[in-house]
Amino acid sequence: MTRTAVLLFTRDLRVHDNPALAAACEADRVVPLYVDDPGRASNPNQRAFLLDALDDLRESLQGLGGDLVVRTGDTAEQVQAVRAATGAEHVVCASDAGRFAAGLLERLESAGGLRVTPGPAVVEPGRLLPSGGGDHYKVFTPYWRAWSQVRWRETAPEPDRLRVPDLPASDELAPAEPTATDLPAGGERAGLARLDEWAPDSGDYGDRHDDLAGDRTSRLSPYLALGCLSAREVAADPRVSEDFVRQMCWRDFHLQVLAAFPALADTAYRNGGNDVWEADLTALEAWKTASTGIDIVDAGMRQLHAEGWMHNRARLITAGYLVKTLGLDWRDGEAHFAAHLVDYDEANNAGNWQWTAGTGNDTRPNRGFNHERQAGRFDPEGAYRDRWSRT
Template identity: 55%
Template sequence: MRTIVVLFTRDLRVHDNPALHAACRVADQVIPLFVHDGEIRVSPIRRDFLTRCLAGLRGSLRALGGDLIIRYGDPVAEALRLAAEHHAEGIGLAADVSRYAARRQARLLAEGERHRLAVRLFDGVTVVPPGALRPSGGGSHYKVFTPYWRTWQEYPRRAELPPPDRVTLPPGIEPGELEARPGDGEPAALDALECWLSRVDGYGDTHDELANAGGTSRLSAYLHLGCLSPLVLANATAHAEPYVRQLCWRDFYQQVLAGFPGLPDKAYRPGAADDWADDPVALAAWQEGRTGVPVVDAGMRQLQAEGFMHNRARMITASYLTKQLGLDWRAGAAWFDRWLLDADVANNYGNWQWVAGTGNDSKPYRRFNPDRQASRFDPDGTYIERWAPELLSAQRKRWAESKIRPTRAAG
């Protein structure tokens, strides 16, 4: 009996899952495993979402005859322990590029070699693998988005993979406890994708409207945990270029992080200023949505309430922290990382550096005037009224005093 352990990380799905597909194709028995690493601390809202996504994955695997094995502790140690207990000959997992993922992968590869256990990494976290595209002039990665976008569009994509026909577990394996939560994850992500396909053609005209809940896909959290394959999403929306560009931006920052692992804590742009102010009181007010700037406070309150913030609001709030308050982008990125359900390391820290002027932006000194941004993207004050209702009159007063006329931005 050939047995393989599949260590799920950020690929919580059965559709188009290269590691699971390969294991079920070559092995008689497959052990789908997820390990809760106690060293990773997240907010309750992120923990709850992860649990619901794991419940969805467990349901999908049980429908195929298998189960999701839940363990707690060190992912490498737990994967090796299960492999030894059930005489597995290999471990498969999705390749990833954060420092945490790189350490986990390096340890697994080293321990696998020591125990004569095959460890294989599979691409699938991005549309195009992070190391697949290299600039013609040399270097480990593209530093500018536009040439990357041109090359990315031409790259031949692998075929989408169907879910396995069946997943067979070794007998007697204890599945482990998973806190009861309503199912979410892949089934919900696929439903959300179907809904989004009926609206994606309007993305270019509506995606900046702060109060338009249907103007964006709201699929980013599912992409972050891999409940939805980015390849499936890119193929399904290929006709909608403005939206596909956003998926390319996601891949772009993954290859930036792969080439510059220090992205979460070091300025990416050589010579970027790094003399940020230290003001814990101002930082706390920003975090809690108490700055008194209506659109900024609205965005920060949405963040804690939903674990989500509209992308336009992310740019406004990040610009306010770094350009108006002069506070360190790392503090802001860490706060987003704590609360956002889609807090991917590459995209979160890459975008923060872009706004702060330390990253890939070709115009590092740009800033977003929050009143002008609100006038363009929330001209009726609907977004502010929802998240910071007591500040709506203040916003109208600010517009009047600055002679800004609210005007809906053209698509």
């Protein structure tokens, strides 16, 4: 009997090292599906990137003899509709963390025939457990030690060919209306090209990743956020340094926190009585519109609005200024970043905001923050501030 599987793409928009694609290809026929679900958090900049990524994925699947069905609406309902239209017995989907992903996987599970494959992490959330008990690591350094020693999953083979049944029609997708003017091109091909451009010359990452004007970080984050690149393959790339791999481990760390604490984006992870904030709408507006009058903070916010991306050090400075200097609620900062970042990632955004606010996984939640000192240290010549000055 012919077995058909719906392959539901989510944050794994690629054909290389894609465990869900490899698993779906064990069936006789595969229905590749992406559902544009309004319930999934995103923003106009990330949407522009997503539309590129879907075009690129469709082209790759067509090259394998398949295609991509794109539907709009509630994901679980669309999966059921596509299953009914194609007679698919199975659904294959990558794991993920967060309220939306957990709710979706639960609904797919209750409909039956679901196979969940490894998701966006290098090491799946829940695989590493602290020796002292608990369902996840709360502190990064012991997590990094365990993560570095565990064996990572095997690379998933890329199929030579895709056999598809008669596919149902796709829906027309609403166009993106990005707010940023200088966005990177989305998609697997663009991501692999960026990796090939950056990795051979990345030997100074450890020394220079905090150099704001030098801009020496990989800028792979948008590709990792939507799975145009496999985090496992990027982390295993022989051209990248241990300092870089450690940053990739931070990504896994926040994902396993989110898996254990799905409310991370709006609820203090550790409420030691310090989740208490000022209400100053004028100051918040000035921060959002890059008009605080603090050069280094305004420069970061201008980069965010122009590129939909901000250097990590500038994210720390702008976030630290909002929560530690102005004393404003980290949730407002989290939401503003979530509305603009082309690399928006629920776990990384919420985890880093909470870390900065002292409500998250920082072992020194009350650490001080001085934006002048940060500017002097990480932008000593003022070149980053000049680049992103008002004029």
